[in-house]
Amino acid sequence: MADKEQITEVLKRVYDPEIQLDIISLGLVYNIEINGNKVKILMTFTSPMCPYGPALMDDVRRNVSAIDNVGEVEIEITFTPVWGPDKMTEEAKIALGI
Secondary structure, X not given: OOOHXXXXXXXXXXXXXXXXXXXXXXXXXXXEEEEOOEEEEEEOOOOOOOOOHXXXXXXXXXXXXXXXXXXXXXEEEOOOOOOOHHXXXXXXXXXXXX
């Protein structure tokens, strides 16, 4: 069975193509739930009108599905709480000059 650390590491390979930082550093992933071989990811986008949203979700699904013993990947998009730069890691803030 996959664990949150494995999933988090894989999600660090998923980049927002507009900002060029990974979705973990950007703080776009709010929660990861594992139930057997099913993984549910609660995440957001930097903007509700994110043009890369569908591609980002496909990339998340593809990368998490590649982990051994992961069967189903469910992604739930939320805008509560609204994403802001305060959700980013310090390293991401420095990289973006924030």
